[in-house]
Amino acid sequence: MFFKRLVLSNFRNFRDLSWYPYRGVNIITGNNAQGKTNLLEAIGFCTTGLSFRTSREKEMIKDGTNSLQVSALLERNGVEDDIIVRLAENSIAEFRLNGVKQKKNRLFLPVMSVSFTPADLDLIRGNPAGRRRWLDTEVCSFEPAYAYHLHNYNRVLLQKNNLLKEKIKTTGFSEILDSFNLQLINYGSRIIYSRLVQLGKMASVLKDLYRELTRGKEDIYYKYLSSVPLGDKLNIEAITFSLNSAIASRSLEEKNRRQALVGPHRDDLQFYIGGMDARRYCSRGQQRSAVLSLKMSAIKLYHREYGEYPLLLMDDVMLELDEARQAGMAGLFALPLQSFITSTAVPENFPRDFKTVKITNGQLIEGER
């Protein structure tokens, strides 16, 4: 899919902007603190309903004004759609598709863009929560119902932890605990199942892309490390059964430590490159290639599922990649994929043709090429 036109008003340091982006690679340059990331954030907001930068979304409203609007003319499957996102100081964000108000989930599941920021480069060596968040985001874009399961799971977990923390002596404690555990097992097993399905689909795509990117002989693979003993069989009933017995066998420990110790919120993903635990033993460069291939796999799978490519948003990562890795991405940029890449300098020897724009203090100037 492509943005044919993008219009911002009162979005961060942009008072107003109207832009007809290129269908291929758009390189957004400019000095620091001019609004490059802001522009990317606006595109992200208008394609996912979320900011990739902040959870306090009202800070996107331009200082001194009280509402922002981002609108985009989007072409997908040959059809044009008009998307408008409006956010005012005193109310929640409003989303419209061709003039008609939409529920956020309806409009943005699956999301229409994939973002890649410097924080993603820590995916492999960072903490488990970051890997879970990445995986959950991936699954969401292939299985919209996953968002609902995850939301409910987190809610159950919050309630269960509160119950364990404060309410051991409350009337009906163990029956109430059971009723939250039943739900935790129900949502938790669906979450684990969907994660495993997604990881299964991604494994071979990732392996091929990693080889292509590094021109190497090393293979990348991952293992899902679960707090629940999982057998080889991939079915919901088996996972439900395991989660159920794991919770039963650790219930005393959960009561003593006053927190939920079993479930997908304790799980992790371990990457291996050339047979070695990537988190501990692999170089920064190998880890970077791994993350890059993960992002590229997501895009390939997205296309396989929906017959379209999402927009690709890359913030400040281009210059962090050496020329060999940039060249390794040539295949990705050869696809009919619209990308938005910020960079303080125009990369040399970029593998594809591209157009540049320059951002200076919230103003956009179209470049040559």
Added chain:
Amino acid sequence: MHSNGPVARLVDEFARLPGIGPKTAQRLAFYILSQPPETARRLAAALTEARDNTRRCSVCLNLTDREPCAVCADPRRNPEMLCVVEQPRDVLAMEKSRGFRGLYHVLHGSISPMNGIGPDELTVRELLQRIAGGGVKEVILATNPNVEGDATALYLSKLIQPLGVRVTRLAHGLPVGASLEYADEITLSKALEGRRELY
């Protein structure tokens, strides 16, 4: 204007109400003050009268101005079917759907440890006494289809099943995550038809 004068107090009172922010509170206050005095007096009288004449029905614990409430007093309703809901507004939604001809029981909330709400904060004891009193053959648990509503339903079914009464859960023909209050009338009737036995 003084920040502790009568106008400010009125604004404060409005702002305490659910769903009303400071700006709306101000608008309401200034609207009322811009109208003739009768407007304010009528509103004040309606508020006091409603409050003074409303209490919980001793049978179903719904809010009522009569004892027992109109539903509980209606001889055409089937006392063998009891529908358990979270809030008085859920009774209104069910009544609008006209799919249900039994009696209600209002819990006044749902189990939520993070808000300090357990069975003792709800009308669970009254519900159990009512069922133990006999005459009830089926209990329909129509708490909201969310985590707390489901927890409440599971908890209640555990307590009620040993009493030899059929327990069903209002099927989730409702939009996922939606509260009963927002369900439109058709889906609600459908959900009632499709209610299922609780495990």
